[in-house]
Amino acid sequence: MNNSDLAQILIRAVEEADSSDRLLDAVQELAAAGIEEAVPTLIAALGYNNPGAAVAAVDGLIAIGEAAVSPLLQLIDDYNYGARAWAIRALAGIGDVRALDTLLEAAKTDFSLSVRRAAARGLGTLRWHQVPPEKLESIQTQVLEALLLISQDPEWVVRYAAVTSLETLAIAIAATLPEQASRITNQLQQMLDTDVDLGVRTRVKFAQEKIQPQQHQEVFAPKRKLQDTEVSEVPHRGAGRR
C-alpha cells in the first residue's frame, strides 16, 4: 500500500467517525501518518469543537510542516473562531516565516489570551534561515518591536511566552543586529525588577542565564548545551492539549 492509499483510508476513517472518541482516534492515526495529503482533513479537524482531536491535528500539522502553512494561512481568514485559534497554534509550531504577519497581529491584538500566548511563542520559533539575507534585519527588528510590546501584556502567561521568545531572539540577533541586543537585555532586566508575577520573573532570570551564560557562574544545569536554545528549534507539542 502506498502513501496515497493509506491517506485515503485514514481520511475516510475521520470522515466516518460517529463519536468524539472515534474521531479523536482517527485524527490521531491520520496525524501520526504525517502524509501531506492529510492537510485539508487535519485542518477541518481544527473546527470540530473536539479539543482532543484539535490537539492531535495541530501536532500532525506541525509534523507535516511547510506544506501545511499556506492552507493554514487561508483558514485564518475564516469565520470559525475556534479553528482560527488552533490554526495560530499550528503556525506557531511550524515556525514558517510566511506566517509572520498573522502571528504579529494575533500576538498584539487577539482578545483570547491563549491565542496571544501561542502567537507570542511562535514569534520566537521562526526559522530565520528562510528569510532572504537582505530582509533579515528589518524583519528581526519588527519582531523585536512586537515582542517588547507583548512583554507588557496584562496576562502573566503572555508575558511569560514573550520572555521565551525574547530569549531566542536575543541569541539570533547577537550575530545580525548586535546593536539592538541591548534593547532585549534592558527589557528583561526591567521585567526582573518590576514584574508582579514571580513565575514570570523566574523565567526572565532563566532567559538571562541562557543569553549570557559566560557572565554567570555555571551554578545550574552543568550539562546544559547551547543547542538547547537553537533558534530553529520547533517546540514540540506532543504533550499539548490546548
Add this chain to the structure above:
Amino acid sequence: MNFSPQKIEDLSPTGDNADGESLTVEQALANLESADLGLRFYAAWWLGRFRINEPAAVTALIKALEDEADRTPEGGYPLRRNAARALGKLGDRQAVSSLIGCLDCSDFYVREAAAQSLEMLGDPVCIPALIKLLAVGLPLEQLISKQPDLSQPYEALLEALGTLKATEFTPLVKPFLEHPMELVQYAAARAMYQLTQEPVYGERLVQALAGEKLQLRRAVLADLGAIGYLPAADAIAQTLAENSLKLISLKGLLEHQVNHITPSTFSEGAIKVMNLMDSLL
C-alpha cells in the same frame, strides 16, 4: 475549587471593564449604599475584582456582610456572598473577625465564601471556627453513608485548614479522604499534603489526573499547583485538559521551587518545570 476556563480567560486587572459598566472607586463605594440592589451586588464584586484595597472599601464591604436587604427566594444573601469574596481579595486582616462571624450564616454560599477568604487572608485565628464547621462532617460513619453530606462547604474548609497549616487538626482532616465526593477527597488530599508533606497525598492527586471527568482533572490541576508538588510535573503536562490550566498549575510548582524570591540559582526541578511550561505555550 472553581477552576473554570471562564476564570482563566478572565479580564486582566487593567481597569478597563468589558462587562458593560466601568466604575470609579468613588462610584463603587456610593453604589454599595444604593437603593438598587443590583448596583450594590455589582459594586461589591467590582471592588474585589480590581483589588481596591483602600480602607474605605474594606470598611464598606465589612458592613455589607451584615446586609439584610438583598435576599434570594431561598433565603440566601447575594450581597454578603460578594462582599465576603471581595474581602479575601483585598488582603486586609481587619476583615477576619467579621468573616469568622459569617461562618455562622444560614446561607451555605456565604459560609463558603467566608472560608475561602479566610484562607486568602492567612490569619490562623480563624482555625477553631473552621474546625467547628468541619466537625459537622464527622464522625466517619456519617461520611460513608449513602447520602453525601453537603451541609457545609467542606472543600473550602479543608483547603483553608491546609493553607493555614492547622497541623494539630490533621486527624480531623484525614477522614475526608474517604468522603463520597471526589472533589472533597481531593481537597482533603491537598490539605493532608500541606499538613504533613507526605508524598502519598501528592501521589493521590497525581492519580486523579488520570480520571475520566474533565471537571475533576481541572480541580486537581489547581490543587497540585497550590501545593507545589514537584513530582507531578510530567503528569500535569500530559493530562487531558486546557494548556492554560496546566500552565497555571506548573507555575505553582515553579514558584514553590524558587521560594517566593527571584532566585539567584535554579534547582533542577525549576528548570524542568520551565521547560515543560515552554512546551505548552
